[in-house]
Amino acid sequence: NAGVTQTPKFQVLKTGQSMTLQCAQDMNHEYMSWYRQDPGMGLRLIHYSVGAGITDQGEVPNGYNVSRSTTEDFPLRLLSAAPSQTSVYFCASGGENEKLFFGSGTQLSVL
Amino acid sequence: AQSVTQLGSHVSVSEGALVLLRCNYSSSVPPYLFWYVQYPNQGLQLLLKYTSAATLVKGINGFEAEFKKSETSFHLTKPSAHMSDAAEYFCAVRGGGGYQKVTFGTGTKLQVIP
Numbered sequence: 001n002a003g004v005t006q007t008p009k010f011q012v013l014k015t016g017q018s019m020t021l022q023c024a025q026d027m028n029h030e031y032m033s034w035y036r037q038d039p040g041m042g043l044r045l046i047h048y049s050v051g052a053g054i055t056d057q058g059e060v061p062n063g064y065n066v067s068r069s070t071t072e073d074f075p076l077r078l079l080s081a082a083p084s085q086t087s088v089y090f091c092a093s094g095g096e097n098e099k100l101f102f103g104s105g106t107q108l109s110v111l
Numbered sequence: 112a113q114s115v116t117q118l119g120s121h122v123s124v125s126e127g128a129l130v131l132l133r134c135n136y137s138s139s140v141p142p143y144l145f146w147y148v149q150y151p152n153q154g155l156q157l158l159l160k161y162t163s164a165a166t167l168v169k170g171i172n173g174f175e176a177e178f179k180k181s182e183t184s185f186h187l188t189k190p191s192a193h194m195s196d197a198a199e200y201f202c203a204v205r206g207g208g209g210y211q212k213v214t215f216g217t218g219t220k221l222q223v224i225p
Contacts, residue, residue: 033212040120042216042218059214090154099157100155100157102155104154
């Protein structure tokens with residue numbers, strides 16, 4: 001089992017560029033989510049999904065879009081990157097009432 | 112609404128001493144509570160979880176946590192710290208069961224002094 005796979009591991013963008021962070025899980029989890037981690041602020045929820053076709057906003061959704069067309073995939077899109085989006089991004093998935101499985105993270109720098 | 116507050120962004124203990132990391136929660140429904148650990152440059156791993164079955168929860172690596180509803184607390188303890196326990200620890204809450212969203216605290220970095 002690969003678990004939760006995130007790509008890329010590192011990315012540098014210029015302000016205004018767009019990109020998609022990929023997340024895939026092979027555990028048939030209904031719940032998937034994206035967090036950003038910043039020093040002193042812990043993990044803040046960006047968006048989450050409770051199944052294919054169902055998404056909802058977390059604490060810090062502005063500037064990010066998501067979609068869930070399949071159970072396995074939950075990509076995070078930055079439409080117009082800003083320096084404030086420089087962060088480490090984690091994708092996580094989980095079963096009902098169970099723990100979250102985390103990807104290894106994407107370190108994003110926006111110049 | 113749900114949230115967790117972790118008291119102390121940095122905690123230092125001597126090797127062999129008691130580890131106590133504090134977490135208080137807020138939830139409008141009976142909560143599911145978790146402690147996760149993050150080692151440098153890695154993702155988060157589950158230490159333990161509370162899902163209303165028992166108030167004292169034992170986790171991996173000798174850690175345990177006690178759910179106290181009257182104090183809205185879920186503090187993490189370990190009787191004797193090891194050097195390998197140095198990491199960042201996160202408390203998290205899920206408001207109710209099923210597929211509710213999970214909210215994390217701001218984290219506590221544990222330093223173990225030899």
